[in-house]
Amino acid sequence: MRKIIVCAPFLPSVMDELRQHFEVVTAPEGSRLRREEVLKALPGAFGLTADGVRVDEEMLEAGRDLKIVVCGGAGYDHIDVEAATKRGVWVCNNPDPVTEPTAEMSVALMLAVCRRVSEWDRLVRKDQYAYWGNAKRMGTTVMDMQLGIIGMGRIGRAVARRARALGMTIVYHNRHHLTSELEEGAKYMDLAKLLRTSDVISLNLPLGASSRKLLGRAEFELMKPTAFVVSTARGAVMDEAALVEALERGKIAGAGLDVFEHEPGIPKALLAMENVVLTPHRGGNADGVMEASMRERARQLMDADSGKIPANLLNP
Numbered sequence: 607m608r609k610i611i612v613c614a615p616f617l618p619s620v621m622d623e624l625r626q627h628f629e630v631v632t633a634p635e636g637s638r639l640r641r642e643e644v645l646k647a648l649p650g651a652f653g654l655t656a657d658g659v660r661v662d663e664e665m666l667e668a669g670r671d672l673k674i675v676v677c678g679g680a681g682y683d684h685i686d687v688e689a690a691t692k693r694g695v696w697v698c699n700n701p702d703p704v705t706e707p708t709a710e711m712s713v714a715l716m717l718a719v720c721r722r723v724s725e726w727d728r729l730v731r732k733d734q735y736a737y738w739g740n741a742k743r744m745g746t747t748v749m750d751m752q753l754g755i756i757g758m759g760r761i762g763r764a765v766a767r768r769a770r771a772l773g774m775t776i777v778y779h780n781r782h783h784l785t786s787e788l789e790e791g792a793k794y795m796d797l798a799k800l801l802r803t804s805d806v807i808s809l810n811l812p813l814g815a816s817s818r819k820l821l822g823r824a825e826f827e828l829m830k831p832t833a834f835v836v837s838t839a840r841g842a843v844m845d846e847a848a849l850v851e852a853l854e855r856g857k858i859a860g861a862g863l864d865v866f867e868h869e870p871g872i873p874k875a876l877l878a879m880e881n882v883v884l885t886p887h888r889g890g891n892a893d894g895v896m897e898a899s900m901r902e903r904a905r906q907l908m909d910a911d912s913g914k915i916p917a918n919l920l921n922p
């Protein structure tokens with residue numbers, strides 16, 4: 607039996623299935639292996655599930671026998687895919703279970719911040735309707751607004767489908783133009799024009815060298831003072847300090863954020879802002895999604911073990 611390392615244990619039923627095929631190194635339920643523990647277990651390992659560990663040169667060097675690294679979710683910015691490819695290690699992500707839930711969270715954050723859902727909720731609990739009639743605090747309907755989606759991959763397109771049903775006009779920016787059947791009724795726009803003209807800007811792109819701090823001070827300057835920014839991507843796609851400053855100075859109207867630059871840390875200033883809705887990186891993680899993702903990762907490992915090309919291979 608080949609050895610695999612499961613950094614954060616899967617559900618018991620999935621672990622049982624894996625143990626029928628592999629010698630499994632993992633952590634006690636409810637915990638996860640620390641980096642040093644993973645490094646120690648890597649020699650001789652065939653597979654690794656990279657949950658909460660950075661797979662870099664040091665890991666790959668320790669894992670000289672690795673054939674496959676799998677990660678849950680869509681984003682794989684914690685894995686050095688180029689280094690893995692050089693060493694002939696397969697890297698797989700798992701976008702299928704998280705695509706629709708993440709898009710839904712983008713829309714949930716958009717509606718929550720535009721219609722001030724969290725803010726109203728806090729007021730109802732505190733204040734028992736005392737705010738009725740305060741016209742400045744009514745919130746903004748998204749109907750007829752322009753939504754600018756940055757990153758028109760699977761998740762961005764799933765956001766576009768939902769936004770269309772809300773009566774929004776949709777534009778997108780992406781590394782490349784899409785064919786019209788993939789555009790979901792959206793129109794391509796260059797980034798500066800999208801930022802200048804959109805009422806809501808949704809970040810749905812992966813984090814990589816070209817997208818790190820894509821939105822900084824200059825970009826927030828371009829936005830309308832009435833614009834909202836929503837992100838379920840990665841915190842580092844925005845310069846978080848510049849975002850805080852833009853919110854503090856009223857350069858934009860509000861933000862809905864599921865992701866942060868230094869999770870689980872959230873800038874204190876954001877916690878104090880009423881026009882910001884915050885969720886703890888739950889975009890892709892609705893009930894049942896984790897189980898589906900664990901089963902898919904187990905399938906990828908077992909396929910690789912039996913010599914099949916696993917699904918969602920990033921570096922074929």
Ligand SMILES: O=CC(=O)O
Nearest residue numbers: 679680681704890
């Ligand atoms: O963060 C979640 C994902 O990358 O799917």
